[in-house]
Amino acid sequence: ARHCKDNSECKGDVQPADFVPYIEYKSMLRVYQWIGAGRDSDGHLEPLAQFWLANKSSMSSEWIEDDILGSRLENEESDIIPPPRCYTSWTVQPATDSEKDMYRAQEKLRYEKPHKAYTFRMHGYESVVGPVKGIYTQQTGLNKARGHSLLVPDRPAYVTILSLVRDAVARLPNGEGTRSDICELLKESQYLAPLINSTAENNLNSVVSGALDRLHYENDPCVKYDTPRKLWIYLHRNRNEEEFERMHHLNGPGGNKIKKPAPRRQSRAKAKDPLNMKGPPNVALEPTSSPTK
């Protein structure tokens, strides 16, 4: 991989049609990180290595000037997407009854201690979820759960559509997936009311859409939507339970509760401006990628 000063300089590079970056540039730390673990293979790397060997004499080794990337550092620092803690080749599919039982047993444990982080272990993949927002002690559960058309009425009050969607996002394989993947995982929850017809299914889709919407405007959001790849990414996918609990209490009662104003999105025309997309050709400045299915 090499840096180009601008896009035009990169036109000579070759990338496979199904190109996905294998290294990520951490602008905050100014380091490159290998993010291809589990996805790399000689089949992908050999053509690139051959091309490099054939063309290395004509390639520039110049680095991006600080004034090109430097001015963007502050913005990017908040946009860094961590790689998953572990990888899985499992893809989302409807759960069998035994899989549902297994998940529900774990989910029960997770919500027995809502003030603690929890690690779901399914399909050989570990998904760590943080404590439920706003819960800092072992609750007595006296509060009544708010009514919700898609949730069962006899559930703890702190089990909301937001918490369930957050768990479903956390359980996405490698922390990435589509909205329908999230819906599929959500259906395994014991707190979701049975979907009786296709109308209820559509309703679930729009409810999840709204929940994802709200989740990614939170302070320290747990999800981000990757527009080019049309995937939702679990931003906390590399945190462990200790980190979750530490951050939970930092933001908890007595902690820093200064609410960050909702990040105003760039105007769409601006966000899509190709001139603003200065990422090096083979480096993910933003999301990590997984192979196209």
Add this chain to the structure above:
DNA sequence: CAGATCAGCGGGGTTCCCTC
């Protein structure tokens, strides 16, 4: 009672697919 949180709603924008 005020503020925070959760959730629903609807208009607007973008992208993709299909048809002509």
Add this chain to the structure above:
DNA sequence: GAGGGAACCCCGCTGATCTG
């Protein structure tokens, strides 16, 4: 290639409920 429709996300507003 242009146009239309569908699907989806973006964003602000509002109301219900809970908490201190």
